[in-house]
Amino acid sequence: MTQIEDAKSGKITREMACVALDERIAPEILRKRIASGEIVIVTRRKCKPLGIGKGLRTKVNVNLGTSSVVVDPDAEIRKAMIAVEHGADTISDLSMGSDIDEIRRAISYAVSVPLTTVPIYQTTAEKGSFHKIDQDDLIRIIQKQVQEGVSSVVIHAGFTLDTLTSLKKASRTMGMVSKGGSFTAAWMIAHKKENPFLERYDEILEMLRRRDVVLSLGNAMRSGCVHDLSDKPQLSEIQRNAELARRANDVGVQTIIEGMGGHVPVKEIVAYVKYHKKIAGNRPLFVSGPLPTDIAVGYDHIAACVGASIASGAGADYLCAITPSEHLALPNIDHIREGTIAFRIAAHIGDSMKYGLSDRDLNLARMRRHRDWEGQFKFALEGEKARQIHSSGDTCTMCGDFCALKIMEQYLGH
Numbered sequence: 001m002t003q004i005e006d007a008k009s010g011k012i013t014r015e016m017a018c019v020a021l022d023e024r025i026a027p028e029i030l031r032k033r034i035a036s037g038e039i040v041i042v043t044r045r046k047c048k049p050l051g052i053g054k055g056l057r058t059k060v061n062v063n064l065g066t067s068s069v070v071v072d073p074d075a076e077i078r079k080a081m082i083a084v085e086h087g088a089d090t091i092s093d094l095s096m097g098s099d100i101d102e103i104r105r106a107i108s109y110a111v112s113v114p115l116t117t118v119p120i121y122q123t124t125a126e127k128g129s130f131h132k133i134d135q136d137d138l139i140r141i142i143q144k145q146v147q148e149g150v151s152s153v154v155i156h157a158g159f160t161l162d163t164l165t166s167l168k169k170a171s172r173t174m175g176m177v178s179k180g181g182s183f184t185a186a187w188m189i190a191h192k193k194e195n196p197f198l199e200r201y202d203e204i205l206e207m208l209r210r211r212d213v214v215l216s217l218g219n220a221m222r223s224g225c226v227h228d229l230s231d232k233p234q235l236s237e238i239q240r241n242a243e244l245a246r247r248a249n250d251v252g253v254q255t256i257i258e259g260m261g262g263h264v265p266v267k268e269i270v271a272y273v274k275y276h277k278k279i280a281g282n283r284p285l286f287v288s289g290p291l292p293t294d295i296a297v298g299y300d301h302i303a304a305c306v307g308a309s310i311a312s313g314a315g316a317d318y319l320c321a322i323t324p325s326e327h328l329a330l331p332n333i334d335h336i337r338e339g340t341i342a343f344r345i346a347a348h349i350g351d352s353m354k355y356g357l358s359d360r361d362l363n364l365a366r367m368r369r370h371r372d373w374e375g376q377f378k379f380a381l382e383g384e385k386a387r388q389i390h391s392s393g394d395t396c397t398m399c400g401d402f403c404a405l406k407i408m409e410q411y412l413g414h
């Protein structure tokens with residue numbers, strides 16, 4: 001039995017009880033939301049179960065992995081460890097170079113959080129070209145990754161040949177920017193066949209159900225710049241993914257919907273999130289970014305933090321971190337650290353919008369009020385970084401003897 005099957009039968013599993021305790025939510029409320037598809041529980045052997053969805057804190061995913069031109073497996077393992085150390089809830093291994101199976105295994109041993117893959121990446125890398133792939137190759141890779149114990153897999157099943165025809169007619173500046181989506185689309189065009197993930201969808205669902213692996217439905221039609229507004233291809237993919245999610249839930253497969261990611265004008269973010277949640281039956285929404293501007297190159301983690309904060313506050317459940325190297329290069333370890341921290345900030349801000357201000361903010365403010373530096377470092381998101389910047393004993397070098405708080409204490413007594 002999968003978590004959603006148990007939930008539908010009225011059973012509260014050990015994993016549900018663990019998530020309920022961690023999230024401070026009533027177990028029965030959690031069970032009902034899992035049964036309805038509004039919450040998923042992501043698991044992996046020897047990892048604490050993780051809940052994603054309605055009423056739970058916003059989660060952060062970090063992407064990493066080798067590329068076809070930069071291959072340093074040890075660096076990817078260190079990136080995974082740094083990401084988890086700085087608060088990543090999940091890791092996605094997107095490796096496309098070297099021994100991909102071994103890299104995935106090494107990352108899974110190095111960190112104790114759920115692990116996601118995009119099977120078409122490994123399939124394309126192993127075959128050398130999407131032209132050489134057949135449907136059985138995709139099924140084989142999915143099966144291998146599932147049997148190895150990954151927590152979640154991403155497939156781009158939400159578009160058809162007709163969608164690609166409408167995309168060709170669309171007046172987009174950036175076209176399609178999804179890597180997994182582009183591999184899938186290129187295969188369809190080259191072979192003049194329908195989406196292989198759609199054609200083998202029932203078979204894929206059965207593989208995932210056997211191991212209770214969470215399905216993540218990718219958004220290939222997302223916008224690649226803020227001037228590419230919502231259009232027919234994007235809207236049709238949202239509708240199809242919503243239907244595919246319902247089918248998956250009906251047969252016992254937990255499902256996340258990836259939506260709205262990419263580049264979205266800031267004034268549209270709230271409406272986009274609410275539209276996605278409505279169409280998808282309030283199923284968990286995974287958002288990459290979004291970036292509300294295109295000119296923050298080199299600082300995209302900061303721009304994306306703004307967009308992600310708003311998206312989370314509007315109802316997004318799961319954020320994919322953006323790093324300073326977005327659009328420029330494979331991220332290094334420092335970039336992974338900065339992107340992870342930026343998106344933990346975004347998740348915290350978003351949760352304060354959804355659920356109200358946190359005690360942690362209040363506790364830090366009280367420590368600051370009394371100039372208790374160690375107290376501030378304790379409640380800060382990255383206390384060690386704050387300690388390094390302060391590094392001046394009992395005073396702050398910005399104000400020195402002329403601290404506003406200290407001065408007014410003498411006159412107001414508080």
